[in-house]
Each structure stands twice: as C-alpha cells, then as structure tokens.
Amino acid sequence: MHLARRIVVIWAIDALALWMLAPVVTGLELSSWVWAIWAIAVIGLLNALVRPFLLVVTLPFTVLTLGLFSLVLNAIIVLLADLVLPGLQVADLISAIWTVLGIALINTIVTGLLSINDDESFYRNVILSFARRTVPEERTDQPGLIIVEIDGLSERALNMALERGYMPTLANWLGSERFQMTPWECGLPSQTSSSQAGILYGRNENIPAFRWYEKKDQRWMISNRPWAAAEIHDRLSDGTGLLVNDGSSLTNLVSGDAPHSAMTMSSLLDRPGAMRQRSYGYYLLFLNPYSFSRTLVLMVWEAIREIGQYWRERLRRSPFPHTRGGIFPISRAVTNVFLRELNLYLLIEDMLSGTPIVYSTFLGYDVVAHHAGPLHTDSLRTLQHFDEGLAALDRAARRAPRPYQFVLLSDHGQSSGATFSQRYGFNLETLVDRALDGQEQVVGPPAEDESWAHLNALLSQAIQVESVAGRTARRVFRRRTTEGYVEFGPPRTPVEHPTSEVVVCTSGNLGLVYFTDTPGRLSLEELTVRFPRLISTLVGHPGIGFVLVRSSLYGPVVIGRQGINYLETSQVDGVDPLASFGEDAGDQLRRLDEFSNIGDLLINSTYFPQADEVAAFEDLVGSHGGLGGDQTSAFIIHPSHWSPPEKPIRNSAGIYHLIQGWLRNQEEEPIPPPPLIAEGDSGTAVPEPVHR
Structure with a gap:
C-alpha cells in the first residue's frame, strides 16, 4: 500500500474509532461523524506543533513512569483539540485518557483484520524520525x-x-x-x-553454570545479576x-x-x-x-x-x-x-x-x-x-x-x-539432603523472576543518561540504587557465605553441589568416606542421568546407574552413562571438569530419548544448562x-x-551488501545476486 493511501486509511480508521468511542466513553461527545474526521486531523497537527514543547517540560516525569506519563500528554493533546473544535467535547483528563487508549486499541484490531501492516508503517516513521x-x-x-x-x-x-x-x-x-x-x-x-x-x-572458562558458588570467595554467582556479569567481564576481557x-x-x-x-x-x-x-x-x-x-x-x-x-x-x-x-x-x-x-x-x-x-x-x-x-x-x-x-x-x-x-x-x-519436581514430588535439594542422611543442611539460591531483572535494567539505564531526566531519575531512585543499579522486586539472594555446609545450584537440568566447609574440591574417595550413601543414592534415582566427580586415583569419572565412564582414558565399565547424551558429551565434561569453580559434584538429569525430554531441576518446562535434547x-x-x-x-x-x-x-575485500527489500511499502524481498 502506497504511503499516501496508507495515511488516508489510517486516518479513516482513527476517525471511525473516535466516532465509535463517543457513545461508550463517559465525557466524550461528537456532534457528528464529520467532527471525528476533523478531530483526528487537528490532533495530528497539535502533535506536530505543541507536543515537542510539552515533551521538553515533562521529560523527567515520562522517564520516571516508564512512559506512562506519555498517556497524559496524549490526553492533553485531545483536550487541546476540544478547545479548538466546537463539535468535539471532552469532559476531563480521565475521559481523554480513555479516548487515547480506545483509539489505539481499535486501530490495532482493525488494521489487523484488514491485513494492513501497521507495524511496517510505524517502524518506517521511527526510521525517518x-x-x-x-x-x-x-x-x-x-x-x-x-x-x-x-x-x-x-x-x-x-x-x-x-x-x-x-x-x-x-x-x-x-x-x-x-x-x-x-x-x-x-x-x-x-x-x-x-x-x-x-x-x-x-573465551568462557570458569563459567560452570548460570548459577554457581565461589568457594574461594564464599559467595554465590548468578549470571543475570550486574555484579556477577561485571565480574565475568573483568575475568575474560583482554581488550580484544x-x-x-x-x-x-x-x-x-x-x-x-x-x-x-x-x-x-x-x-x-x-x-x-x-x-x-x-x-x-x-x-x-x-x-x-x-x-x-x-x-x-x-x-x-x-x-x-x-x-x-x-x-x-x-x-x-x-x-x-x-x-x-x-x-x-x-x-x-x-x-x-x-x-x-x-x-x-x-x-x-x-x-x-x-x-x-x-x-x-x-x-x-x-x-x-x-x-x-x-x-x-x-x-x-x-x-x-x-x-x-x-x-x-x-x-x-x-x-x-x-x-x-x-x-x-x-x-x-x-x-x-515435565520438571524433576513434577515427576517425583520433590526437588534436587531434597534428594541431596536425603543422600546425605540429614548430616548437613542443604540450601540453594532461590529461583528468581527474571522479569524484575529486566525492569531493573531499564531503570538502571535511565539513571545513567546525562540529561535532566537522568539526573531527576537518579534523585528519585537513590534509595533503591546500589553502585548505579536500581533494584525493585522481592528480596534477592544474599551473596555472602551461607550458613549451610552444602550448597546446591541448579541451572535447567544441570546441578552443582558444593561442600563449603572444604576450600578445595572434594574427591570421590573423600566423599565416599564422609557420606557413604551419597553417590549411590543420587545415581540410583530415575531422574538422575549421571554424576561427574573427580577421583584422586582415576581423574574425572562419570557415574550412572549401570556403569562408569573414566574420562581420562575413555574406558567404560558397564553401560556408558553418556551413551544417550551425544558423542561430544565426554569432551564437554572433560573441559568443564578443569574449571576451578566447578562443584564437588556435577549432576545432570536423565534424558528420555523416546520422548525427547529432560527433567529440569528448575520449575520450567523448557530448560537449558546441561546435556540432553536440543x-x-x-x-x-x-x-x-x-x-x-x-x-x-x-x-x-x-x-x-x-x-x-x-x-x-x-x-x-569489502563487499557492500545488496538491499534485501525493495523500496516501497510491500516488504517483499527482491532476490539479487551477490557479485564479487
């Protein structure tokens, strides 16, 4: 659809929306449908002439409300149109806000029903702006x-x-x-x-999971926390x-x-x-x-x-x-x-x-x-x-x-x-606790709602901007700000040393177990002496695919219900516990075993090949972190x-x-890329050969 025709169609849709809203929105009145057409035209003109001034004055409020104040600005424009047009009457600000939302809603529905790619027009306006x-x-x-x-x-x-x-x-x-x-x-x-x-x-060494525990510093690391992400950057960055x-x-x-x-x-x-x-x-x-x-x-x-x-x-x-x-x-x-x-x-x-x-x-x-x-x-x-x-x-x-x-x-x-807890009625922390016969207290960082992390990132970015809005935001959020990071939501997991002796960190269907009373990594032999039933209880559970542990005699070993894989020599006793996890599983585990901050135990859930399913240790039906499946x-x-x-x-x-x-x-040999989509409104790709 050509641009001029699209403008006319969208204008008509918005005018129709305004006319439909008049009998529905309390405080909104139109003398006739003709005034709806004039109203949309005047609102567009006021947006071009008056709105820039209003934006400068109200920018801090718009930022602090994550854009919600822009609804008020739109409503003010509607109220100004009411002053200009005798055939349009808007009683108050609330009526104007409902009018703005109603027009946007009807516009979205009608353009969808008419197969008008309003997103395309919208993004084009963004690009031109x-x-x-x-x-x-x-x-x-x-x-x-x-x-x-x-x-x-x-x-x-x-x-x-x-x-x-x-x-x-x-x-x-x-x-x-x-x-x-x-x-x-x-x-x-x-x-x-x-x-x-x-x-x-x-490079990505020493990132053993999304969540892990640093024995050396006695603290948890959770990747989507800014302090952890900054530390990952500091460890890996060499300026290239x-x-x-x-x-x-x-x-x-x-x-x-x-x-x-x-x-x-x-x-x-x-x-x-x-x-x-x-x-x-x-x-x-x-x-x-x-x-x-x-x-x-x-x-x-x-x-x-x-x-x-x-x-x-x-x-x-x-x-x-x-x-x-x-x-x-x-x-x-x-x-x-x-x-x-x-x-x-x-x-x-x-x-x-x-x-x-x-x-x-x-x-x-x-x-x-x-x-x-x-x-x-x-x-x-x-x-x-x-x-x-x-x-x-x-x-x-x-x-x-x-x-x-x-x-x-x-x-x-x-x-x-289905998750591990949905299948078996308890989580990995409980299984580890049972395998330890209650000798140690077992804890893990609680699952966190990532939506708060996304919102906090938005607010933190807002206060970093050097502008009137940024300075205002910094003053408003100063009590919620630590080292430049704005934090809302439920209380987060503390980063200091936990009171428990055993920490379990889960990332999808991958689990890491740390015995915090020992500074280094415990060997298979040491674990067997301290907790005789630990390994056998874990690998004997139907939801556990294998356990990786380091032996002082044989190096890294992968233990399953029916066999052991000695990773250093690739020797297998019994049934290879990695058989269903892909031919590269052994190499991946050898590499992970070399990380200085890997857990004393690495636990991977069972993979069910016929159903193509894993049993995630987190409460998520789609998961990632370990091995098995896609x-x-x-x-x-x-x-x-x-x-x-x-x-x-x-x-x-x-x-x-x-x-x-x-x-x-x-x-x-620079090769300028050809245009992928022809000029115009259709968005249809036009194949063109690439010439060297």
Whole structure:
C-alpha cells in the first residue's frame, strides 16, 4: 500500500474509532461523524506543533513512569483539540485518557483484520524520525555488521517457525540464496552467560553454570545479576572483545568490550557507558505520540493471550500448566513487547548513527518457551513480531551512512519435559539432603523472576543518561540504587557465605553441589568416606542421568546407574552413562571438569530419548544448562559469500573466531551488501545476486 493511501486509511480508521468511542466513553461527545474526521486531523497537527514543547517540560516525569506519563500528554493533546473544535467535547483528563487508549486499541484490531501492516508503517516513521536527527553527513563504503541474537532458539525450533510461515522475512533472506544457515553446538554449560561470553570474548572458562558458588570467595554467582556479569567481564576481557572497535552492546549480559552499551548487565554499575552521550533512542519509545499507546495496547493483548493460553492448557489437563501462572503474563508482556520494541529503537539509532558493529539480544522467545515449551505453537508465534523487526532493520540499513551486513544467531536451544519436581514430588535439594542422611543442611539460591531483572535494567539505564531526566531519575531512585543499579522486586539472594555446609545450584537440568566447609574440591574417595550413601543414592534415582566427580586415583569419572565412564582414558565399565547424551558429551565434561569453580559434584538429569525430554531441576518446562535434547543446539545465519566454518563448532568461542575471520576478510575485500527489500511499502524481498 502506497504511503499516501496508507495515511488516508489510517486516518479513516482513527476517525471511525473516535466516532465509535463517543457513545461508550463517559465525557466524550461528537456532534457528528464529520467532527471525528476533523478531530483526528487537528490532533495530528497539535502533535506536530505543541507536543515537542510539552515533551521538553515533562521529560523527567515520562522517564520516571516508564512512559506512562506519555498517556497524559496524549490526553492533553485531545483536550487541546476540544478547545479548538466546537463539535468535539471532552469532559476531563480521565475521559481523554480513555479516548487515547480506545483509539489505539481499535486501530490495532482493525488494521489487523484488514491485513494492513501497521507495524511496517510505524517502524518506517521511527526510521525517518531517527534519520532526521542522527544520520551523519559523511558516508563510508566500509560495511558495518549487525549481529542479532535470538535467545534460546534451537535450529529445530527455527526450522519449524520457518515451515509454519511465522518468519516470512527470514525465509526470504534464506530463499534468496544470499544467506545461509550453519548449525553449531554451544557446549556445556548450555546457557547464556557462558555462550555469550564465548561469542563476545572468544573465551568462557570458569563459567560452570548460570548459577554457581565461589568457594574461594564464599559467595554465590548468578549470571543475570550486574555484579556477577561485571565480574565475568573483568575475568575474560583482554581488550580484544568482538565489539571493542567502537561497537555497541544492546540488552546483553556482557558487553564484549563495547564502548557503547544499553541495558547490558555487565555495564549497568557505575561505569562509563555511551548511552550517557547517545540517549535519544532510549527515550523515543516513551516520547513518540503514538508509540507508547500502541506498545501498551500490544502489551495488554500479549498478557491476555497468555492468560487465555494458560486456561486452554488447564482445560486440556496439561501435565505442567502451573508454570505459566502468577505474574508470568506481565513478565511476558514486558519482555515480548516492551523490550522488543525498545531494542529495535536502539538498534535503528545505532545503524543510522553509523555504528560499525552492534550485538543485540532479543529475549521474548526464550521467556515464553521456558513456560510453554520450546516447540509449542505459542512460543514459535512470538517470532512473528521479531520477524517484522528484521524487515524494519533492513529498511533502516538503506538509510544508514554505511552499508550493513546482517548475522542472525542463537546462543543455545531449549529442551522440554515435565520438571524433576513434577515427576517425583520433590526437588534436587531434597534428594541431596536425603543422600546425605540429614548430616548437613542443604540450601540453594532461590529461583528468581527474571522479569524484575529486566525492569531493573531499564531503570538502571535511565539513571545513567546525562540529561535532566537522568539526573531527576537518579534523585528519585537513590534509595533503591546500589553502585548505579536500581533494584525493585522481592528480596534477592544474599551473596555472602551461607550458613549451610552444602550448597546446591541448579541451572535447567544441570546441578552443582558444593561442600563449603572444604576450600578445595572434594574427591570421590573423600566423599565416599564422609557420606557413604551419597553417590549411590543420587545415581540410583530415575531422574538422575549421571554424576561427574573427580577421583584422586582415576581423574574425572562419570557415574550412572549401570556403569562408569573414566574420562581420562575413555574406558567404560558397564553401560556408558553418556551413551544417550551425544558423542561430544565426554569432551564437554572433560573441559568443564578443569574449571576451578566447578562443584564437588556435577549432576545432570536423565534424558528420555523416546520422548525427547529432560527433567529440569528448575520449575520450567523448557530448560537449558546441561546435556540432553536440543538445549545445546544453536545456529548462525550469515551472508552466503562468507565462508562457513571448516569444521563443526562445539563451543561458542568458535563463533567469535569465525566472525573475526569474516571481519578481517571484509576489510581486505569489502563487499557492500545488496538491499534485501525493495523500496516501497510491500516488504517483499527482491532476490539479487551477490557479485564479487
């Protein structure tokens, strides 16, 4: 649909919405349908003329309310239109707010029913708005690189989404033969902090799980806490991170040495960040006259969809629907709508500013898949809006001051199945306690709602911006701020030494057990003397696949119910406990065994090959962290003229070296990427050959 025609159609839809709301919203009156048309025109004019002044005056309030105050601004514009138009009457501010929300809701519904891609029009306006403010005058022919990560998406899940038509933009990219997909394995542990560290730093040693315990310092480490993420960065960074050359890190756990970052956990403490200089994109989502109303409507709809799906699962007597209850509908709306939109804004700003390399993570699929299952239709459908975002990024690339190449990848996959506690009625901590015959108190860091971490990251980023809004936010949140990190939500796990002698840390279907009264790692022989029933009780349980422990005589050994694998010699007595976990399982465990902070015991749940299920130790039906199923499966989609890896990648550090090689080759022989989507409104991909 051409732009002029689209404007007329959207104008008509908004006028129709206003006319429909008049008999419904108390305090809203229209003399006739003609005044609805005039009202929408005047509201648009006032947004262009008056709103910029209001934004400057009210910016701190908009930021402190996470954009909710923008609804008040929209309502004020409606009240101003009431003063201008005799045929429009709005009684008060509350009536105006309901009018604004009603128009946004009806617009979203009608454009969806008419198959009008309003998202495309919306993102185009975002791009044009950025272009007027940020595109530098000088252009360069040296290509930049945009790396987009979809958290937790396995190769199999991606292929299912493509086959079902959920990702037409990506399907066109691959179908044009300008891009190719290469599968790879992330290795152990199969979780974001380890995998992302390997991709961004080229190394990920001593990250044994998402949650682990440091015996040396007597404290827990939880990867999505800013202090832990900052320490991971400090341990691994040698100044050669993937993003060190004026790059940008968006919504990641670690920064990859990027001098510019936003909502990156390792950079949220009191450290310099580029968003202090480049804050426009962070606030545009809140300040655009239409964006926040639209985003709020989409968030409400996302929450309603989740509640509906929850009850459908209950009525179908799903064996594990309860993991979708509680505040998860709100968490899903925040990550799958709000953070996605904000991430796109920041990416577009970086591209139109000419940033040479950007790495950005999208979290929505992973969050939903944890609760619905990685191959569930509800999880795969979250990729539809992400796919629309890819098309928006391509349109932004055509207006950028440099050509851009795109790389799309995942950091790991997910495996599904009823959890350990759902299958057996108790958790891993209880099993360890029973195996110790009650001789020690057993504790572990409680599971934390990641939605609070995402919200806290948003607020922490807001106070880092050097502006009136940032300074105001710092004053308001000072009692909730520690080292530059704003923290809301339930009390967090303390980082000091626990009172217990035994700590159990779970990450998906991977568990680490630490005996804190001993500074070093206890051997199999020492554990057997102290706790004679410990190993036999653990490996004898049907939900435990194997236990890794170090023997003072034989080195690392993997013990299962019916056999032992001596990793140093690859000798197996009885049935190999790693037989169902893949041919690379032994190598992965040998590497993990060398970590200085691995637990005295490493426990992996059973993998049920016929059902393709694991039994996660966390209360999540889609999980990752250990071995078994698709959780170690990942993919990378890259330009076809970039050579794929010469041998299979078994650790995320291999992706770092692969991309670095591509960048070196590109410097020697730059190949400007062709446009992926033809100019116009259709969004249809136009295949064009790549010429060297």
